[in-house]
Amino acid sequence: MRLHNFCAGPAALPTAVLEKAKAEMLDWQGKGLSVMEMSHRSDAFIGITQQAEQNLRTLLNIPTNYQVLFLQGGASLQFSALPLNLLPSGKTADYLDTGVWSAKALKEAKRYGNIQVVASAQNNGYTCVSEQSTWQVSDDAAYFHYCPNETINGLAMHDIPQVKAPLVADMSSCILSTPIDVSQFGVIYAGAQKNIGPAGLTLVIVRDDVLAEANPACPSLMNYAQQAKHGSMINTPPTYAWYLAGLVFEWLLEQGGLLVVAKMNQQKAELLYRFIDDHTFYNNPVAKKNRSIMNVPFTLADSRLDKLFLQQSEQAGLLNLAGHRSVGGMRASIYNAVSLQAVQDLTEFMADFAAKHG
Ligand SMILES: *Cc1c(COP(=O)(O)O)cnc(C)c1O
Numbered sequence: 001m002r003l004h005n006f007c008a009g010p011a012a013l014p015t016a017v018l019e020k021a022k023a024e025m026l027d028w029q030g031k032g033l034s035v036m037e038m039s040h041r042s043d044a045f046i047g048i049t050q051q052a053e054q055n056l057r058t059l060l061n062i063p064t065n066y067q068v069l070f071l072q073g074g075a076s077l078q079f080s081a082l083p084l085n086l087l088p089s090g091k092t093a094d095y096l097d098t099g100v101w102s103a104k105a106l107k108e109a110k111r112y113g114n115i116q117v118v119a120s121a122q123n124n125g126y127t128c129v130s131e132q133s134t135w136q137v138s139d140d141a142a143y144f145h146y147c148p149n150e151t152i153n154g155l156a157m158h159d160i161p162q163v164k165a166p167l168v169a170d171m172s173s174c175i176l177s178t179p180i181d182v183s184q185f186g187v188i189y190a191g192a193q194k195n196i197g198p199a200g201l202t203l204v205i206v207r208d209d210v211l212a213e214a215n216p217a218c219p220s221l222m223n224y225a226q227q228a229k230h231g232s233m234i235n236t237p238p239t240y241a242w243y244l245a246g247l248v249f250e251w252l253l254e255q256g257g258l259l260v261v262a263k264m265n266q267q268k269a270e271l272l273y274r275f276i277d278d279h280t281f282y283n284n285p286v287a288k289k290n291r292s293i294m295n296v297p298f299t300l301a302d303s304r305l306d307k308l309f310l311q312q313s314e315q316a317g318l319l320n321l322a323g324h325r326s327v328g329g330m331r332a333s334i335y336n337a338v339s340l341q342a343v344q345d346l347t348e349f350m351a352d353f354a355a356k357h358g
Pocket of ligand 1: 077101171191
């Protein structure tokens with residue numbers, strides 16, 4: 001029996017994808033072996049990667065002047081890879097601080113060069129992003145980094161910043177949740193374990209013209225140009241995770257693509273936020289314009305009830321509702337693979353709980 005999983009990551013995967021992987025586990029398409037046991041240089045596996053990339057390009061409408069890389073190390077390794085690839089010595093990179101993840105990204109980047117924090121939402125507890133007109137943007141930044149969906153804080157930016165420098169976005173927890181205009185970005189990166197597939201795979205989509213000279217100290221495995229040249233296979237890639245990501249892309253196309261998926265996500269998020277706003281027992285602190293469609297943090301009127309809420313929700317088949325350890329409270333992550341039914345069941349449970357304890 002599969003329960004409703006609201007984990008922030010590694011997160012729920014579509015049951016249909018797991019079924020397909022199960023059916024192909026021992027013998028992939030008559031080849032007599034599992035994808036896990038294939039050479040990454042084999043025609044069969046190369047075919048799997050090409051199909052995965054093609055489907056991703058279709059889903060996101062990725063222009064031909066962008067490279068798609070399937071790397072390792074998680075989104076966190078990209079915090080270092082970005083300055084090592086894009087920040088020449090003496091230049092500055094701009095960072096917008098909107099939550100735990102963008103703060104980590106800029107802290108790591110500071111190890112490699114000049115980092116300008118253009119604005120920080122830390123002083124409002126990461127609940128609201130200031131207007132772009134107030135940001136201290138550099139004149140000549142090598143790139144501008146931001147995180148459109150802060151997974152831990154449940155804070156999202158629904159408008160793309162308009163800046164001169166190449167725009168770099170950590171889309172780990174929002175990629176494939178809605179259509180995006182890839183052409184507005186220099187680099188998009190995302191750890192796979194939220195909305196793409198299993199942990200161990202990291203997606204990097206990079207525009208050709210931002211691939212300048214990388215820092216000579218940049219490890220080859222983190223060097224975008226070199227990885228692009230080698231089809232993301234300088235060394236053995238995470239083959240099974242790559243294959244599963246491909247199955248997820250296929251599943252998204254079968255759903256009708258990202259417009260259809262976005263509508264469903266909107267419906268799920270509206271249902272949950274409306275419920276929270278209608279019940280004083282629950283609270284979400286994020287400014288309405290910055291509310292995340294994917295990660296919905298909320299608190300109970302009395303935090304002494306947190307433990308009981310988590311115990312009873314788990315008994316009701318609603319898994320992983322604890323907020324991140326750094327912020328506490330609750331969080332429901334409602335990625336693509338989490339159904340409307342799951343959110344309905346969650347709100348019913350929350351209503352019952354509030355009625356008993358409110
Ligand atoms: C999960 C997450 C990360 C970290 O991902 P890892 O793959 O664990 O390194 C970074 N940024 C965002 C927005 C995330 O949601």
